[in-house]
Amino acid sequence: MRIGVLTAGGDCPGLNAVIRSVVHRAVTNYGDEVIGFEDGYAGLLEGHYRGLDLDAVSGILARGGTILGSSRLQRDRLREACENAQDMAREFGIDVLIPIGGEGTLTAARMLSDAGLPVVGVPKTIDNDISSTDRTFGFDTAVGVATEAMDRLKTTAESHQRVMVVEVMGRHAGWIALESGMAAGAHGICLPERAFDPADLVKMVEERFARGKKFAVVCVAEGAHPAEGTMDYGHGAIDQFGHERFQGIGTALAYELERRLGKEAKPVILGHIQRGGTPTAYDRVLATRFGWHAVEAAHRSDFGRMTALRGTDVVMVPLAEATTELKTVPKDRMDEAESVF
Numbered sequence: 001m002r003i004g005v006l007t008a009g010g011d012c013p014g015l016n017a018v019i020r021s022v023v024h025r026a027v028t029n030y031g032d033e034v035i036g037f038e039d040g041y042a043g044l045l046e047g048h049y050r051g052l053d054l055d056a057v058s059g060i061l062a063r064g065g066t067i068l069g070s071s072r073l074q075r076d077r078l079r080e081a082c083e084n085a086q087d088m089a090r091e092f093g094i095d096v097l098i099p100i101g102g103e104g105t106l107t108a109a110r111m112l113s114d115a116g117l118p119v120v121g122v123p124k125t126i127d128n129d130i131s132s133t134d135r136t137f138g139f140d141t142a143v144g145v146a147t148e149a150m151d152r153l154k155t156t157a158e159s160h161q162r163v164m165v166v167e168v169m170g171r172h173a174g175w176i177a178l179e180s181g182m183a184a185g186a187h188g189i190c191l192p193e194r195a196f197d198p199a200d201l202v203k204m205v206e207e208r209f210a211r212g213k214k215f216a217v218v219c220v221a222e223g224a225h226p227a228e229g230t231m232d233y234g235h236g237a238i239d240q241f242g243h244e245r246f247q248g249i250g251t252a253l254a255y256e257l258e259r260r261l262g263k264e265a266k267p268v269i270l271g272h273i274q275r276g277g278t279p280t281a282y283d284r285v286l287a288t289r290f291g292w293h294a295v296e297a298a299h300r301s302d303f304g305r306m307t308a309l310r311g312t313d314v315v316m317v318p319l320a321e322a323t324t325e326l327k328t329v330p331k332d333r334m335d336e337a338e339s340v341f
């Protein structure tokens with residue numbers, strides 16, 4: 001069998017672990033040939049690929065990013081890919097394509113699959129917002145980075161009697177903010193799923209200072225937004241991939257809290273540091289298991305599906321099921337975290 005692999009969308013720790021796992025299982029167990037398309041679907045459309053043998057994936061398990069490169073795909077190019085899906089498979093001689101990516105990548109994978117390309121998807125994203133899988137790899141690493149950042153910010157905040165507003169990633173799903181906020185003991189957590197009122201945060205900080213506490217940490221997801229009429233904060237424009245460009249809620253909220261409280265409030269935007277560097281052990285293991293199961297699925301001709309974690313088992317689920325809606329933070333998970341506003 002000849003297998004094509006690509007990584008698309010925003011990168012995430014663990015991508016290399018999947019690539020390595022696919023090559024190990026495919027080459028060692030089945031004697032397959034594996035090729036890697038460069039820079040996401042662009043490599044598939046433009047015919048940029050290279051062979052991946054055991055040497056090519058040696059030493060990449062713990063490496064962040066993706067050795068294949070990544071990019072986002074514009075809608076018109078996706079249409080072009082779908083029109084030529086079967087020709088592309090013939091041209092590259094691939095029996096199956098394994099795209100590793102988030103919601104956008106898996107939606108494209110589903111469309112390519114519907115157009116006749118044999119596809120087995122592997123979900124990834126630090127946001128943990130893909131339906132049908134309990135976890136995506138990359139999330140554990142991002143939560144760890146954000147938690148460590150907040151642990152560190154607490155000591156400096158306390159020294160200077162400051163409020164730290166820490167903005168983490170998460171456009172529509174607040175999983176990183178929820179779990180890192182809980183793990184770090186943030187005093188306020190703001191999620192995209194629930195509009196917050198800055199007056200509640202002001203009250204929380206004032207109560208803390210009244211109890212003799214000298215600092216506060218607020219963890220805010222980049223997609224969090226204040227309730228209508230509570231604070232000046234606009235919606236951003238939509239970029240060429242259909243994603244909203246956010247206005248910077250961390251900075252806006254820090255400014256607002258400083259103005260209302262008369263205390264120093266500093267924004268800290270963690271940004272892409274949450275996605276960079278080595279994956280945690282958990283993410284390496286999950287990524288490796290997903291790669292193994294993707295190859296097994298390919299050999300069973302179990303196409304149009306993706307790997308998913310259910311409990312502790314890896315199962316295959318239809319791509320259609322996984323891409324219909326985002327997995328956002330449900331109310332009961334918010335209720336468990338007393339600091340969600």
Ligand code: F6P
Pocket residue numbers: 010011102125126127169170171222275
């Ligand atoms: O989807 C993963 C993610 O890291 C989001 O959390 C974030 O909003 C987005 O990608 C950032 O995208 P880019 O790398 O294009 O700035």
